[in-house]
Amino acid sequence: MKPASVAGAFAAFALLAAPFATIAETPAAPAFAPESFRATVSFLADDLLEGRDTGSRGHEIAARYVASRFEALGLKPGGDDGGWFQRITFQQTDPGATPGSVAITAPNGRTQSWTHGTDVLVGLNPNEPALDITAPLVFVGYGIENAKLGIDDYAGLDVKGKIVVTLRGFPQGLPSEEAAHASATKAQAADRHGAIGMVSVGTLLSMKTRPWAQSVHFADEPSFAWVGADGKAFDEAPGIRITASLNEPAAQALFEGAPQGLATIRAIADQPGGRPKGFALKTRIRIQSQSVTKRVTSPNVVAILPGSDPALKAEYVVLSAHLDHIGITPAKPGDKPDTDRINNGALDNAAGIATMLEVARAAAEAPVAPRRSLIFLASTAEEKGLLGADYYARHPSVPIKAIVGNVDLDMPLLLYRFTDVTAFGADHSTLGPIVAKAVAPMGVTLSPDPMPAQTIFVRSDHYMFVKQGVPAVFLATGFANGGEKHWEKFLGGAYHHPDDDMAQKIDWDAGARFADANYRIMRAMADADTPPLWYAKDFFGDTFAPDAKKAKRP
Template identity: 60%
Template sequence: MISSYRSTLLAAVAALCLTPSGLLLAHERQEGGAAPAAAAPAKPVIPEDQLPLDPRFSPDRVKADIAFLADDLLQGRDTGSVGHEIAARFVAERFASLGLKPMGDNGDYLQRIGFQRTERLTAPAAVTISGPGGSTSLVAGVDSTILLGADEGKLDLTAPLVFAGYGLEDKALGLNDYAGLDVKGKVVVLLRGFPETLPSEAAAHLLSERLKTAQDHGAIGAIQIDTDASAKQRPWARRLMYGFQPNFTWVGPDGKAYDDTPGLHFSVGTNDNGAQAIFAGASRSLAQIRKEAARKGARPKGFALKTSVQIVATPVRSMTSSPNVVAMIPGSDPALASEYVILSGHLDHIGVTPVQPGEPAGTDHINNGAMDNAAGVATMLEVARILSQDKVKPRRSVLFVASTGEEKGLLGADYFARHPTVPISKIVGNVDLDMPLLTYSFNDVVAYGAEHSTLGRIVADAVAPMKVTLAPDPTPEEVIFVRSDHYMFVKQGVPAVFLATGYGNGGEPKWHEFDEKYYHQPGDDMKLPFFWRAGARFAEANYRITKAMADGATPPLWLKGDFFGNIVAPNAPKADPAK
């Protein structure tokens, strides 16, 4: 669930070892992170009927909406598919039936987005490393994965190589891996992961930006290689599993495919065969570099290599389109109605899994995405229903955004955040709903990113009357804050959190079971043991949070001294963390 097209898609074969969609699996461990904490002793589970629920919130309505969105008819709601179009029209009709104002294109609920699809490159693509050891060909799909820039045509490029360590740069954290290096017109070689001593969320942000950093220093391409730690966490064979899925980027109103690093022609990932060839004749060997990187806090310094790379490739591209669905409840306070809070959740999923040779007849291939993310969209619809029925409407305006292309790299949310149908400067807060787990009686929620803004306090206070607490991030090593749709709003300066059900009241083993058996698999369907009342309670929690954002005298604010607030909104008002 992380970043814009090139920072995401080039990084997909690079810094974060992302999935084919451009995202780390939501509960896979981030490279370079610390080990998860040991599980706390089990506590008695509070039965569902002992947890309060406002009777206005309907378990049956939540069930009905999830059932429709997760039906086989929709074929997994893949971006650009007929199934997703059906889902988008369903959500639009629900908004219309509630009397919400359409906020898409041309007075409609749909914000239509064009997407460019680029196939991963195999033959005739070729990568050759040349130097003191001779020439080594890296076979695509065996020794290398290749991704070209969004606007790159047929490519035949040769350039010298420069090792740039992890390729990280941040003055506040004392990072400058390009110090003393000349990479202009050259290809940088980067280590995957990040030094263990860096704060994980800050490091993940820097990783998502490091190809842009390379471009800013004049590099024209990037090659990424493993450290011992990254190779152990994700062996090369596993990387190749995801190395040839198509990649997507949105196309802007000007007809151009979005690319935030147009100066980088390509990114290549390679195994040890390529890494050894790259360091042939170097002043420091690959083994020495890896040994240094294995030391806690060490950051190997860069230096010019004695090798060069040639890449020859021709992209194969096609176009599709898919809509966001956007609606609004106008604010009731004349002084605040021009400010907007957003409740969002992605509507797309991953579609149909290809048939595998030799598998049993009747094998299910439809990835219905009942939890991921029909449950989040159903939550949004239930919140919209109750807000639309309130006699006293929220003071600020409330936008509901059911985004597309999340599974392709947060693309629908990124497009909306860059092309909002209201001024981005007037969007003051966002809560994103993605895969709430509704197979147990939750009594806590996790607001990923709560510690960066006053949204943490807003969430905690809003859910307290429900006997629900705000729990800390149970898996900080997974840096989920930078890996879901809300982060696209964060990058535009908007305080935002990603809300999910927590690990409390027996939730931890339920989460582990879902991750292992159902996440991004056909088993994520209506056969799961849903607690429908818990679904209604999750809707109530988000209603309370949305109302608190919309009605507060002060909008959500970044906290003073926060890493993200300082980067994305340096001149915005900040709140005192101690108050």
């Protein structure tokens, strides 16, 4: 999960849950020891695991450690061929020897050029290692096409065989999670209309939220995709062969001679509900890209605890957390020999794995087993684009319709005594009331999304279950009781940095408390007579599970 900045002041308040007769009383939670929680994080965040990068030896060690813990608890393997691991082949695509480039030709024939990593960033195509494409351009506003939101930015535009130009982000005033999903599917919309490429330019808001320098910092990061049965890297928009992102002055050059200038377009987009209309541009673009690829493998680790209820054990609740992190930062000129470059990922996400393992232990040792079956998923390649969870949700251990709910644990910030939690996605299904009621006896409240502009709902593993029709939430510690300041400091400092290690002042009692909260939530989901349900007329429920049984929204 990669938020770009923290939202402004936030007053936490409880989400009032309507009474649900189908929610069973949660059995008394067992004791959770902070020492046990700390031991897990300490092992996974050790320097010897070298940051648990996808495909690395360190991640393989971590995967075997988690599998051994599952086996010691007496859980059943849920991976391939009766084992603990779901082995995934990934394709890693890196920039080639020649940097990508963008050349824009104005109506008067004047051409300006930029190389990748300056004022342009050129995407890599995992299935075409050498590209040199010249095409006309069509501005398509935000590039969103979604009937449920009532938006069709392609109306009246011919983009077949052309490269579309989109504004980054989505119109202000839309529900953030629905809009984030629509924004995340821009390439698929362009592909449906026959475009061959996509170029993005910033709005005033998007440039403030994610400054260009921050994007350039990650310019040479490799891209990853899981490899399908056809031997190709999976791509949800295979017709979009080339992509690029432009900063000034490249973005200005793109709109030279256009019916409407970029400044005017940005002013419109900056208004609530502002949606600039599309039109054909008078410039042409040439984009060149070279890449090299290699294949790596990395496993999800999967365990199952069979349910105790003969009628309900064929239904499954998934508790997930990503096991991978970002590995070792490349050395920089001037680094001292003892410079710490290992990104240990203590909170992101050894703490999430520790939570999951503590919940698995408590469930396996409970005098009365959960009624529904439980799946514990330690996913890989979350930091590469939620890829391990995406693969698992498309290739699950059990039929996807048998999975009735998912709670994802990603980067619980355990630097303070949390008094509230945020369940990103809680508004879309009965998981919201389930979570609120389950944690209430602990004196913990459920607060709404404190940073909706960051669209966290589509940026962690649970979103991949949502896309397969499963009600899901991403649970995090909240902003109350000083949490906001801790989140702001962490995201601006230790996050994705070697300082996310065991030297932090981690509150291990908070870790045990977070495990307790998740055990209660898991039991409430597993023991209720009625499984989690999408709300009637909910955007995500109607989009991904149109035929599923729905609940009346309170």
